[in-house]
Amino acid sequence: MTPPPETPRSETTRPHPMLHVEREGRLVVLTLEDPSHLNAQTPSLWSALAQVGRGLGPDVGVVIVRGAGSSFSAGLDRRMFTPDGVPGETSLPALARSGAASLEESISGFQEGFTVWGSVPAVTIAAVQGHAIGAGFQLALACDLRVAADDVAFSMKETSLGLVPDLGGTAPLVRQVGYARALEICATGRLVHADEAVRLGLAQLAVPRDDLDATTRDLADAILEAPQAALRELKPLLRNAVDAPGADQCAAERAAQSRLLTAMAAEQGK
Numbered sequence: 034m035t036p037p038p039e040t041p042r043s044e045t046t047r048p049h050p051m052l053h054v055e056r057e058g059r060l061v062v063l064t065l066e067d068p069s070h071l072n073a074q075t076p077s078l079w080s081a082l083a084q085v086g087r088g089l090g091p092d093v094g095v096v097i098v099r100g101a102g103s104s105f106s107a108g109l110d111r112r113m114f115t116p117d118g119v120p121g122e123t124s125l126p127a128l129a130r131s132g133a134a135s136l137e138e139s140i141s142g143f144q145e146g147f148t149v150w151g152s153v154p155a156v157t158i159a160a161v162q163g164h165a166i167g168a169g170f171q172l173a174l175a176c177d178l179r180v181a182a183d184d185v186a187f188s189m190k191e192t193s194l195g196l197v198p199d200l201g202g203t204a205p206l207v208r209q210v211g212y213a214r215a216l217e218i219c220a221t222g223r224l225v226h227a228d229e230a231v232r233l234g235l236a237q238l239a240v241p242r243d244d245l246d247a248t249t250r251d252l253a254d255a256i257l258e259a260p261q262a263a264l265r266e267l268k269p270l271l272r273n274a275v276d277a278p279g280a281d282q283c284a285a286e287r288a289a290q291s292r293l294l295t296a297m298a299a300e301q302g303k
Contacts, residue, residue, distance in 0.1 A: 049081035053101075059094035059257055061155070068102025073110035074168045075122050076139075079146030079200075082172075086149030094261060095253040096153070098176055099160040099246070106169030108190065140199055147175040147201040151272065154265045156256050160249040161185050162242055171202030174209075174235075177268065180252060181236035182245040186224040193222040208275055209234045262293060 044056045051067040063085065065072040089096070100106050110119055118124025128139050150157045159173040162182035167190045173179050189206070191198050198206070198219060207215045210233045218225060227239035240248045256264070266289040274282050 048085055049078050051078055052081050052085070054085060056093075059092060059261070060097070060253055061089065061093050061095070062097045062099065065098075065100040065106055068100075068104075070110065071104040071107035071164055072100040072102065072169070073107050074172075075110050075113065075119050076143055077122060079143045082146035083142075083149050086146075086153050089153050089155060091154050091265060092261075093153075093155045094257045094264060096150070096155045096157045096176075097160060097249055097253055098150075098157060098172065099249070100162070100169075102163075104163030104169075105159070105161040105165045105185075106172060107164045108167030108169045114194075144199070144201045147171055150175045150177075154268065156264065156268060158249055158253060160245050161187075161236070162245055164188075166190055167198070168200055171198055171200040174202045174205040175200075178252070179230075179236040180245060180249045181227045181230050181239045182242040183227045183239055184242050185227045185230065185236070185239075187226075187230055187235060188222055188224050189219040190222045192219050262296060266293060 046054045048054060051065055053064040053066050055062045067073065112119045113122065113125050116124060116126055128136055156178065157176040159176040159179045161173050161179055163184055163186065165173050165185060165187045170187050170189055189198050214233065225235060227236065230236040231239045238248060270285055270289050273285050277285065
């Protein structure tokens with residue numbers, strides 16, 4: 034009698050005081066853990082996110098990004114705008130006084146915590162509830178897929194503060210909703226709730242708040258059932274399709290399929 038497969042052992046790490054990382058087999062779950070501050074973000078958190086993303090191996094199939102407590106993330110910690118900033122962090126006024134070149138270099142480093150998720154081989158899913166404001170919205174947009182709770186409120190508040198979204202969120206927002214709608218959402222800073230988010234393509238599913246974690250896990254499990262090699266080829270292929278000319282995309286399809294078929298034939302020949 035064949036014994037049942039073993040349940041993958043769970044491994045946990047904490048690369049940042051407000052970031053909990055749990056791995057179970059091919060699934061990695063990242064949890065923002067500062068619910069008393071609605072998971073407000075800081076640059077050191079972004080550095081930790083970038084480090085985690087760069088360290089993911091090709092054997093990770095799905096990454097879930099979630100927030101503990103009532104909200105996914107209320108965005109940048111507002112204390113960063115004050116001269117004193119956040120303990121252990123360089124305040125935004127201090128960064129602004131460092132000069133344009135240094136400031137842009139700092140922002141480039143901040144962006145890596147968001148843009149890294151487009152380049153990892155794993156499919157990334159954001160489980161979003163409550164507030165997803167500014168940097169919180171952009172972190173959700175950095176993921177490939179978004180599952181929204183029925184209490185979600187997405188908003189780009191940067192323009193209301195005299196700024197612009199600068200953490201890699203403008204490109205995925207425009208890709209999802211188009212230029213005109215993206216302009217309207219950012220310029221007004223208004224809230225986008227669950228039903229509209231699904232209608233616009235900002236979220237793939239909207240579910241009752243109590244079902245968010247289970248629904249997200251079901252989606253992750255369904256993706257993990259697909260052959261791993263095909264998933265690794267599929268994500269960059271579809272991302273490339275957004276902007277690639279038709280002929281280039283057909284060439285990318287041929288190359289990906291050739292690699293998969295060659296690997297299949299080699300496996301059968303063993």
